[in-house]
Amino acid sequence: MKYAYYPGCSLHSTGAEFDVSFKAVSGKLGIELEEVPGWVCCGTSPAHASSHLLATALPIKNLALAEYAQAKEVAVPCAACYSRFKSALYDIDQDEKLKEDVKEVIGSSFQGKVKVLHPLEIFAGLPVAELKDKVKEKPVNTKVVCYYGCLLTRPPKVMQFDNVEYPMTMDQVLENVGYEVLDWSYKTDCCGATFALTETDAVLRLCEKILKDAQEVGANAIAVACPLCHANLDTRQSDINAKYNTQYNIPIYYFTQLMGLAFGFTPKELGVNKHLTEVPV
Amino acid sequence: MSTQTVSSESLQDKRSESALVPDAKFMKQMNDEVKVNVNLCYQCRKCSAGCPMSADMDYTPVQLIHAIRLGLKELVLNSKTMWMCSSCQTCTTRCPQEVDIARIMDAAKIMAIAEGIKPPVSSVHTFNKAALRNIKWFGRMYELGLIGDLKMRTFEFFKDMGLGAKMFFKGKLKIVPSLSPLRTLTTWKIFSRVKKKERSS
Numbered sequence: 001m002k003y004a005y006y007p008g009c010s011l012h013s014t015g016a017e018f019d020v021s022f023k024a025v026s027g028k029l030g031i032e033l034e035e036v037p038g039w040v041c042c043g044t045s046p047a048h049a050s051s052h053l054l055a056t057a058l059p060i061k062n063l064a065l066a067e068y069a070q071a072k073e074v075a076v077p078c079a080a081c082y083s084r085f086k087s088a089l090y091d092i093d094q095d096e097k098l099k100e101d102v103k104e105v106i107g108s109s110f111q112g113k114v115k116v117l118h119p120l121e122i123f124a125g126l127p128v129a130e131l132k133d134k135v136k137e138k139p140v141n142t143k144v145v146c147y148y149g150c151l152l153t154r155p156p157k158v159m160q161f162d163n164v165e166y167p168m169t170m171d172q173v174l175e176n177v178g179y180e181v182l183d184w185s186y187k188t189d190c191c192g193a194t195f196a197l198t199e200t201d202a203v204l205r206l207c208e209k210i211l212k213d214a215q216e217v218g219a220n221a222i223a224v225a226c227p228l229c230h231a232n233l234d235t236r237q238s239d240i241n242a243k244y245n246t247q248y249n250i251p252i253y254y255f256t257q258l259m260g261l262a263f264g265f266t267p268k269e270l271g272v273n274k275h276l277t278e279v280p281v
Numbered sequence: 282m283s284t285q286t287v288s289s290e291s292l293q294d295k296r297s298e299s300a301l302v303p304d305a306k307f308m309k310q311m312n313d314e315v316k317v318n319v320n321l322c323y324q325c326r327k328c329s330a331g332c333p334m335s336a337d338m339d340y341t342p343v344q345l346i347h348a349i350r351l352g353l354k355e356l357v358l359n360s361k362t363m364w365m366c367s368s369c370q371t372c373t374t375r376c377p378q379e380v381d382i383a384r385i386m387d388a389a390k391i392m393a394i395a396e397g398i399k400p401p402v403s404s405v406h407t408f409n410k411a412a413l414r415n416i417k418w419f420g421r422m423y424e425l426g427l428i429g430d431l432k433m434r435t436f437e438f439f440k441d442m443g444l445g446a447k448m449f450f451k452g453k454l455k456i457v458p459s460l461s462p463l464r465t466l467t468t469w470k471i472f473s474r475v476k477k478k479e480r481s482s
């Protein structure tokens with residue numbers, strides 16, 4: 001199996017461990033990834049808050065680049081990029097004029113044949129035995145809750161990813177590689193996302209609720225699929241503890257890191273050492 | 282939730298009289314921009330009940346939608362609401378009338394800036410501008426450069442310095458941007474063509 005791969009800016013910097021771990025588990029599962037040549041930023045929230053045309057053109061430019069490289073399917077791990085790609089495709093499909101404008105702006109053709117996939121969809125599509133086969137050591141004592149955040153499932157008519165309020169894809173993938181996955185109420189709540197550096201108080205308030213529920217159901221790890229969710233939940237725990245007089249110390253993993261640990265990679269090989277909230281010993 | 286009700290008293294506190302003068306064209310302008318009919322809203326308030334940011338807004342999403350329907354352009358465009366929207370898409374997802382509230386929040390930001398209004402939550406707009414500059418110049422987001430740019434403009438040099446340092450030592454922030462003239466050309470062209478197109482329309 002071979003996929004074009006769009007890492008996006010975060011996976012090349014603050015979310016580097018998502019990139020490393022995604023590549024590691026893909027390699028183990030015989031999935032070949034080829035980075036889209038010359039990819040550019042998807043524009044993320046600053047673009048859609050400034051110009052609908054720009055916010056649509058940037059993702060489509062990247063898909064046009066993938067198409068040019070003969071790709072049929074592009075894997076997009078960052079939930080924020082994934083959402084921008086899917087929204088752009090949906091919007092040009094609904095709006096002929098926008099489609100024409102986008103083509104003009106990106107200065108290249110776009111057939112619209114290339115499919116956008118999240119790695120969770122790729123892994124969930126594999127035969128269960130194939131995932132189980134690769135497990136080296138069944139994880140013990142790790143009780144995980146899966147945090148999907150806003151953008152993987154919403155809005156459902158655009159994303160068409162699992163159940164919108166109660167997705168199970170990540171739960172199933174992690175269960176299949178041997179984790180004990182717990183049920184909880186904050187799967188798709190917002191972490192404050194883009195306000196990481198600007199409206200930090202709002203981020204602390206929202207993340208506190210997420211950490212609280214995770215702790216209350218007895219989780220000792222939170223799995224995420226988005227570098228923004230990861231940054232907010234991982235780097236703000238000491239600020240949250242100071243503000244709300246709490247003692248959270250819950251490690252936040254990309255789901256690919258948890259898969260990698262089960263497959264026998266060392267924490268270092270998966271970039272677990274880059275997290276600010278360290279695994280309690 | 283206390284923010285669910287805004288009394289007419291507080292409306293007057295915060296807004297000048299002129300903010301309450303309806304602009305007949307405003308709703309149509311919004312409808313055309315986002316390609317939904319705002320009048321479909323029947324005020325069930327689902328959008329606001331699920332909004333994670335409503336506590337930080339001056340008007341809840343349903344109140345903003347209602348103000349658009351009433352044509353209260355000045356009130357809407359000067360509001361904090363859209364600047365405090367995290368684009369989580371909960372409102373759009375849950376609206377039984379398929380009003381794309383999240384998209385309306387974006388459109389309200391764009392219109393406010395086009396009208397020369399100074400956003401009441403300046404940090405968000407400053408961040409957006411810095412990020413877009415970054416993407417235009419580098420083709421990709423260069424986070425350390427972005428933080429530096431932001432600090433230069435907001436003069437909040439010490440906010441989050443501890444966090445930045447920790448991330449830096451964990452190897453999460455790159456010191457040198459990854460440069461590629463070809464990539465810069467790609468984004469530069471897209472940005473300038475968008476600008477030209479939007480000017481002409």
Ligand code: SF4
Pocket residue numbers: 321322323324325326327328329343346372375376377378379380382
């Ligand atoms: S959810 Fe939709 S119909 Fe209900 S109040 Fe909000 S905009 Fe109006």
Ligand code: SF4
Pocket residue numbers: 328331332333334335342365366367368369370371372373382383386
């Ligand atoms: S998209 Fe914005 S307005 Fe809608 S629920 Fe989320 S934060 Fe609230």
